[in-house]
Amino acid sequence: MASKKKTATAPAVIGEGRVVKNTGSLYMVEMPDGHTTACRIKGNFRIKGIRTTNPVAVGDLVTVAKAADDADYITAISPRRNYIIRRASNLSKESHILAANIDLAAIVATLREPATTTIFIDRFLATAEAYNVPAMMILNKCDMWDDDDRELAEAWRILYSGIGYPVAFCSARTGEGLEKLGGTLAGKTTLLAGNSGVGKSSLINALVPGSDLRTGHISDIHHTGTHTTTFSEMIPLPGGGDIIDIPGVRGFGTIDFAPEEVGHFFPEIFKWSAQCRYGDCKHADEPGCAVIPAVEDHYISQSRYSSYLSILDEAVEAASGADKYRKPF
Ligand SMILES: Nc1nc2c(ncn2[C@@H]2O[C@H](COP(=O)(O)OP(=O)(O)O)[C@@H](O)[C@H]2O)c(=O)[nH]1
Ligand SMILES: [Mg+2]
Ligand SMILES: [Zn+2]
16 A cells, blocks of 8 residues: 555656756756656756756756646656856856767857957867867858958868868848758757857747847846846757757856866867877976977968967966865865
8 A cells, every 4th residue: 555655655657758948947858749848846956066057958858747736747867978067157156067978069150240350269169179069160241251351251161171171151130141051950959159259149040930039139248147037949940950049148168177178079189199208298398298389380280280279378377276275275
């Protein structure tokens, strides 16, 4: 009898679905039949060693069960292929999982209004490498380009596609390049990131008929320092696949790299580093470094190397700061 009572109150599994939106304590889960149900969490899903504000993320594949109170609960998460986290705020020790099970990380960049810096792009790409997510660049607002811009865009396309990051040119305004971009994204779960104002919302509106995201608003300003009002959202693409729109200008690329790791996340630097004299070479000024001559001989781009050095600088500073912090204890 005791066991019968237990089965009666235990949540009954109703199926497996995918988390498409997270609004604070509620998680919207899309079930295989296409309907979406609002779920709470039952159980402990913390990632070992990491304090997260949201144990379950958009993109998670989860088991949904109905409890005695008739509410739907997430009772299990399938192992993640990958996931992206960021600190909830600059000073916070808590992290926020932005998305899980991503096929592609796309950075939307522009040459003007606003001009995206190569360091921002390279930091994003290095972060994608660190998370093991394939990455690409979408260069939007091509309708605004003059001849010089077009030349720069072509130079970026040659540089980045040579490293292994496809580059798409497009205009959310005129529609140029969108059909091709739609083909690239079809069937994939793509995380879309980029500075505010580059046209992410406009691109989603153009790619997904019927979506009506607000554009031209610097809405992120109202959300600085909080993490409760901004959530990732998954938007289905008409031809299959989804786009994950992540909130906030900081979006992506605030990962803490260890100094000796930074070079691993620049594929062309990593390739040349095999020939450095010392295994722990940081390619800054070490004797026998193979990366520095490769930069001088233009096998590695100067702008990529500059980005590498500035991320390395930050990593070294963060590491020494951490040491200082630890010493008194
Ligand atoms: N000229 C031009 N303007 C664009 C394009 N895409 C977006 N915009 C404009 O850029 C501004 C910011 O766009 P929005 O989609 O809100 O950018 P988000 O902050 O990245 O979501 C808006 O005024 C858009 O109308 C484009 O391809 N060409
Ligand atoms: Mg937007
Ligand atoms: Zn080296």
